[in-house]
Amino acid sequence: MSWTDERVEALKKLWAEGLSASQIAAQLGGVSRNAVIGKVHRLKLSGRGRTNAAPARQKKAAAPVTTTATAPAQAPAVRSKPRPAAPAAPVRPMVATTVGATALKVQYDEEPAVYQQYQALPDNVVPIARNLKLIELTERTCKWPNGDPLSEDFSFCGADSTENSPYCTFHSRLAYQPAAERRRLR
DNA sequence: CCCTGATTCGC
DNA sequence: GCGAATCAGG
Numbered sequence: 001m002s003w004t005d006e007r008v009e010a011l012k013k014l015w016a017e018g019l020s021a022s023q024i025a026a027q028l029g030g031v032s033r034n035a036v037i038g039k040v041h042r043l044k045l046s047g048r049g050r051t052n053a054a055p056a057r058q059k060k061a062a063a064p065v066t067t068t069a070t071a072p073a074q075a076p077a078v079r080s081k082p083r084p085a086a087p088a089a090p091v092r093p094m095v096a097t098t099v100g101a102t103a104l105k106v107q108y109d110e111e112p113a114v115y116q117q118y119q120a121l122p123d124n125v126v127p128i129a130r131n132l133k134l135i136e137l138t139e140r141t142c143k144w145p146n147g148d149p150l151s152e153d154f155s156f157c158g159a160d161s162t163e164n165s166p167y168c169t170f171h172s173r174l175a176y177q178p179a180a181e182r183r184r185l186r
Numbered sequence: 187c188c189c190t191g192a193t194t195c196g197c
Numbered sequence: 198g199c200g201a202a203t204c205a206g207g
Contacts, residue, residue, distance in 0.1 A: 021191065032200070033190090034200055037190095038193095038200050042198070138188085192204080197200095197201105
């Protein structure tokens with residue numbers, strides 16, 4: 001994936017809007033947040049108008065170069081992988097489809113046995129929805145889907161998920177209710 | 187732990 | 198020019 005004019009313009013726009021590098025990377029697709037930050041610096045966009053007096057960094061030792069067969073020690077949870085470009089109509093990346101598929105599967109396959117523990121939760125628990133893109137989800141974000149999965153603005157709740165659930169407290173209540181009750185509560 | 191941007195340097 | 202690895206910090 002290269003920095004085409006379109007992608008650079010999108011980067012400039014999103015950076016100006018204040019999105020973080022990782023958010024921009026997720027939005028553009030095919031690049032890491034490091035790539036975004038690197039590009040931002042080469043474009044001299046850094047600072048974003050603010051006076052972030054960047055403290056001087058210490059120089060680092062050269063990165064050890066492993067010859068072969070060593071995968072990155074720790075791939076960030078939201079490292080995006082290359083995918084076909086589709087500037088006008090972004091294609092949902094493959095990398096996180098299992099996350100989405102799992103979320104949907106859990107939502108629709110959950111057995112009634114787990115209903116009880118969530119029915120007691122208070123009605124006024126409302127998630128701090130972050131409306132994340134599929135590839136922005138982590139193991140600890142609520143995977144409750146918002147909108148039509150086939151539409152462009154499809155997103156996930158993204159609030160902090162509860163300990164033993166793919167959902168936040170609020171959406172756990174919905175997910176583990178019978179369908180009719182879910183509709184009533186929603 | 188999660189995340190942020192900044193920097194270096196091999197490619 | 199690019200971006201992974203790393204650093205420094207919230």
